Amino acid sequence: MTTTGAEHQRTAGGPWWWERRRGAVLDIGLGLVSAVECAAEGVAFADKARLPIAVGVVFGLLVGSVLVLRRRWPIAVVLVSIGVTPASMGFLLTVVGLYTLAASDVPRRITGALAGMSLAGTMIVTFIRSQQDMAQGNIELGEWFVPFVAVTASLGVTAPPLLLGLYVGARRRLMESLRERADSLERELQLLAERAEERAEWARNEERTRIARDMHDVVAHRVSLMVVHAAALQAVARKDPEKAVKNAALVGDMGRQALTELREMLGVLRTTETTAAAPATAPGSEPVTAAPVPLAAVGVAAAAAASRAEADDGPCLDDLEELVGQSRSAGMAVDLSVDGVPGSYPAQVEQTAYRVIQEGLTNVHKHASGAKTHVRLAHRGGEVAMQVENEPPPEGGSDDARLPSGGNGLVGMKERVSALGGAFVSGPTDGGGFRVSAVIPARG
Template sequence: MSDALVVAFAVAGSLLTALDDRSILRPYHGVTGLVLLLAGLSLFFRRRAPLTVIWITIAIPAVVLVVELLARGTLLYTQGDIDVESISLWPPGAIFAAYAVTAFPKADQPAWLRALPIATLTLVLVATPRVIPDAAIHPIAGQSTDSDSAMAFRGAVLVIGGALLGMYVSARRRVLDGLRERAERAAEQARAEERARLAAEMHDVVAHRVTLMVLQAGALRVRARDDETRQAAEEMRGTGAKALEELRDVIGLLRRTDEGPDDEAGEHGPLPDLSTLIAESGSVGVPVDLDEQGDPPLASPVVGRTAYRIVQEALTNVRKHAPGARVRVKIRYRADGVRLTVLNSAPSRPADGDLAASGSGTGLTGLGQRVDLIGGTFTADPTPDGGFRVDASLPAFVPTPAPEAVT
């Protein structure tokens, strides 16, 4: 039941009690109506502050009981043509207050803090009929010998029933939360096993073959008889060595677990100097405005290489898909990481079809997955003016298992 319906029911019942001319309550209509209205409205907070709400609910019948025990007839009529029906389910919010205490318990809250107000409310509602005049009770109960007991029983059932229903709802919620948590753990375990399988496969197959390529390129450089061949072999060897470094990064990230950074492998170092990459971009016809703020923090090597790859891929895409576009690279260094933004305007001329079609088309997708593995965020979206924006936020440090020699 929604909070609005609960409050509406309690407020309606309270107002009927206060405005009934034949009510057993003395006609202090203004004060009575205001007090009962506030008590009903307090049910809006039954989820956030259930204990406060139930103690407010207890206070009203408790005051009536105590005052009538001390001075009979002060708050209740003792004679005349009166009608107790308007308080036969009074106070109207009792069942909802009792339900809220057990249905919405606070974390680490002692059980006795919930049991005490429920027991107190039950006791007050059981005792209150004892101070209601028999002449008022008879028309409802029908028998003078059983009238107050019937009202007492009704009050106890309301409170205890509401509390039991709340206990059931709370227990069911805990069971569902437990099942959901188990399902999430099982899914995470499956992902971890799949990452471990991929890491092993990359280590045993891909990295091994790249290593052979690097070794063969090195041998070719030594045996080559002309400078052009030696230079090509050296470039091949250097490219392969960089590929091995990135493979080690990815394998380490795939093997990383969520058990905590108990092995903080990888020394911290400065982030790579991106100005060289940006200068190279300008030399091939893609001028870039560089906007740097802050001091570069020490970072894990994998973070530095990822930052370099993000800018490199973004500038490559500009060269292929947005010739003549203005490009701006914004770098915001923080103590705990770095934020990179590569923003280009709309192209000023059509792109070369062959150049735009080159590549696998999955560079940005792969970067997003790589950034996700190191705990960062990555977005790549077109801008309203026809340009494109790549935005990444990277942490400074990423705990990974100690790197193994790739053989």
């Protein structure tokens, strides 16, 4: 964090009203010099006013020491300097007081009024003194000399400290404004970084959920079919060797398909990680040292890249015949019906519809082995609807496969459908079976 003015004041720890100790030392030193000057000028003032010299010295000391208060009460210092102008006293007091007043945050109309009073007072006193010197014969010049000296002396005493104070004050206010703006920008950047980290964490969690859901879809369906075929292989191995060979080939095909889909998902993760870690360089060009990539950006990029890769390479509704055929080859009686004219759907819509039907068939393999199943797909223009409904399983059919269940299949289907703005319903039917239904907008 940058150091603001308020923080700097707290760390400096100056006495009384001073922000810094060196400021206090400077003001006290100027006060001492001004007090000595006014005390010396007080001797001449006492002589002309026919007062005791001690009175003039004490008066000068008091007037000059007022300069110590210039940072606290700059208006009072200037007023005192104006008040002692007729006594020809307080040159340093006037100059430093006007500078401090112009550099402070006092309204400009007050500064202008006090500067004008100081200018007028100095001009009048100088004019009167010059006339007195010419009348006494101390100066023998033309009549033009008196007003020239009065104007020059008054401007020389008033204008330079006033202009310098205005410049210093404007510069100080500009620096404070820039410092505050820098602090504000730094706070905003820190807030943006925190929000980016939150979004990255959300994206990572979403990506973990998506990967877990896809892994569940792949493993649950393929492995369920493999277990069903393995059970059938065990049952017919001795009685029908040809059918056993066929079932063994199907098990091998299922395993290879599962491995292929798993490799595709893992390959997406490796590709995303490599892309985020090593920026590409053009052939023949010098290697460029890339700026460090925040974890937030990497997390969001990984999620986006993985989602795009899945959208490009995932299954679609055209693969339903193959999906249903795999279940039929495992011994399930599956009836597939498609209504309506297929439209041009986004990849995510087709993948979600495919995964819902796939998970519905997997649940039938797990919990209602041997039950007749009806798969319905309807294209309704603005939406696509799907339903997987199985009849009650035959006696003893539900225990043939003995497949474990993690209870995440229905949750994953609902998450997929809800993410695209669709509706998902699942539950038992009146006839003792189970139904899974979903409707997804055509635009996702």
